[in-house]
Amino acid sequence: MHWSDVIAQRLAERGNDHIIATGITPSGEFHIGHLREILTGDMIARAARRAGLNAELVFVVDNADPLRKVYPFLDSSYEEFIGHQLGAIPAPNEDGEPDWNRYEREGWSYGDHFLEPFLMALKQIGVEPRLIPNLTSYREGKFADAAKKACDDPDAIREIIERVSGRELPADWFPWQPIDSKGSLDGLTITGYEYPLVMWTDQYGAKGQSDITKGEGKLPWRLDWPAKWGFNNITCEPFGKDHGAAGGSFATGVEIAAFFGHEPPQSLVYEWISLRGKGAMSSSTGNTVGPIEALRLVPPEILRLLIANSKPNKAIEFDTGMGLVNLADEYERLSSRDFAEELSNDTLSRRQRVQIEDAQAALRLSMVSAGEQAEATSVSFRHLALLAQIKPDDDGIWSSLIESGAISEPTSALSDRLMRMRAWTGSKHFPEEMRIEILSEPDETSLSQLDEEQRKVIHHIATELDAAEWTAEGITLAFKNAATHAEAPMRSMYRACYAMFMGSERGPRLAPILANCVREEVCGLAKSCAAQLS
Known part of the structure; x- marks a missing residue:
């Protein structure tokens, strides 16, 4: 069973109607590491529908989260917004400065700025979830019930977090973060609570009160997450290994959800995607490849296969070089397979059958449109x-x-x-x-570095190519004939060829490359090299 089908089977045991959630904080540029979460959710939703369940994918935009710091891509003027909610501050312009004009004219926020290109990429890749902006949920009072329960009994919440996480909370910790006099969630002291108001004093000496029913603040993350499961009716959510660690936010969330009066969702922990040679991707450090950038290079099916063909608990190293070549060739191999015929073989062992079914499911989930048939291009x-x-x-x-x-x-x-x-x-x-670059004229430096035996081969190469059949096989034969006539080993012949045609000592297989070049140009270059060495 493919991993998505396993989760769909578990969901079927819980009922027929399901909401699969993914959620990301739009603090910076989204990257393909973020695709693992939302594509994992999309694939679970597709598998659930295929199993006959009603399943919807939602994307919770965590734009109620605060700006943590001035990232390298931001102007220093963002210092004043540290601690402010991402959905309530202006987006950066091309110079990284706050774009007040657009914010005041359209309400275009920091979170919108980074979310929009990600949604465009998701559409290309066949994912169009229902968006749930978290800041809107707060302002509409959807967190009010959970916030009241937490604020009414903060000791119970404290006990859960400290016991499960194994860490001690500060003495002045309170399960609600008000917005201070300047719009920040940081640096406040809670001075009292009388539903629905949380009283506070901020670091500037200002005093005020926060109405939890109007979202004038937010719950700390370990409460925010389980609260969302309840009013959004989440029944399944994939999340990164940091949240799934022992004592992590999912472990505390399970107990806090019970305190709030609802069930936690079916979970699925996934590993990170890292860039080959550069480590884990991070928007804040700029170590990223964005989805739009990746989709400029390869079809969306290839990126979907990257996720579909890897078990969630397996780390993925994304390689934009040869790794992409190998992944794309794997997609072509899968596309050309006749899975129905393979599975009709009664002699298959259980393990062989599972491998075939997993490959079939991975290809099916790679399709941009669910139910679409893969089209093999017959070209690697x-x-x-x-x-x-x-x-x-x-x-x-x-x-x-x-x-x-x-x-x-x-x-x-x-x-x-x-x-x-x-x-x-x-x-x-x-x-x-x-990388291939065929010369248009002789490279004197490369030719001068050839020894006498290699130079001798060049005259024969020019003659043999002139008479060769212009196919990869015909050109290969011409190379062999040239080496024979020159009484030279093939290594000398190839060394001479790379110097003649590419100005290098070595490179990719030459015969298929030259067969796709203009014959007259290749033969003309060979003759020019031979003439230069005469």
Whole structure:
């Protein structure tokens, strides 16, 4: 059983109607690490619907959370907003300064600024959840019931948190964070409580009162989370391993939810996505690859497969170089498989059948539209990367693929993939080991570094290429014939070829590359190199 089907089965035991929640604080640029949470939720919702359940995906926007610090992408003027709620402060402009004009004109907040591009990426990737802005929930009084129970009996809440988490709360801790005289949640002292008002004194000496029914403040995170489960009717929620640790916020949330009078959701703990060689992704440090950036490079199905094909408890190392190539090729292999035929084999062991069913489910969940059939393009990511570098126009690529018999005509899926491929090959993420540049004229420096045996081969290469059949096989044969005539080993022949055609000592397989280049240009370059060494 695929992991999403396992969770769907557990949900079925709890009833027929389900709300699967995901939630992220919009404190900075969203990155593909955030995709793990929301795609995990989306895949659970799809599996639940496939199992016959009524399931809805919601995205809780934690814009009632405060700005923690002035991040590197913000102007120092944001110092005044530390502690202020993300949905109640202006968004940064392109210089990182508060955009007061748009905030006052449209109410465009800091949280909106970072949420909008993420929602655009989600739409491309087939995820359109119902949004639940947390700040709106506070202001509409949806937290009021939980807040009253907590404020009426703060000792009970304190006991749960201290016992389960194993840490001691400050003596002046109170289960409600009012907004102070300048709009911050930080630095207040609670001086009294009489429902629905929490009285306070702030760090500036101002005194005031906070109405919990109007959301003039918020619950601390360990109370905020279980409170949301109740009034949003959440029955399932995936979350990161930090929340799922022993004594973490889920463990305390389970008991606090019972105190509030409702059940905790079915949980699923997932591991982080890190960038290869750079560690865990972080919006605040800039160690990210954004979803929009990633979708410029690869089709959405490939990013969905990244999540669908990994068990939630397995860490994912996202590699924008060869890792993407391997992932895309895996998608092509899955797309070309006939799972129905494979599963009809009665001799399969239980383990083999589970592996096939898991692969089938991963491919199904990779589709942007649920129920959509995967379309194999019959062109590997590697080969398309090669063509995108040596063919400047798309028509040349289609002609090459049609002549080779790989396709009969370009499909919309293949056209979309080529568009993204050109963006990838032109980006910093494209792996150097796959980068191709065929010379237009001899590279004197590279040729001068060849020994006598390697130079001798070049004359024979020029002659053999001139008469070769212009296919990868024909060019390979020409190389072998040249080495034979020169009485040189193949290593000398290839060393000479890379110097002639790429100005390097080594590189990717040359024959398939040259076969897709203009014959006259390749043969002309070979002859020019031979003439230069005469």
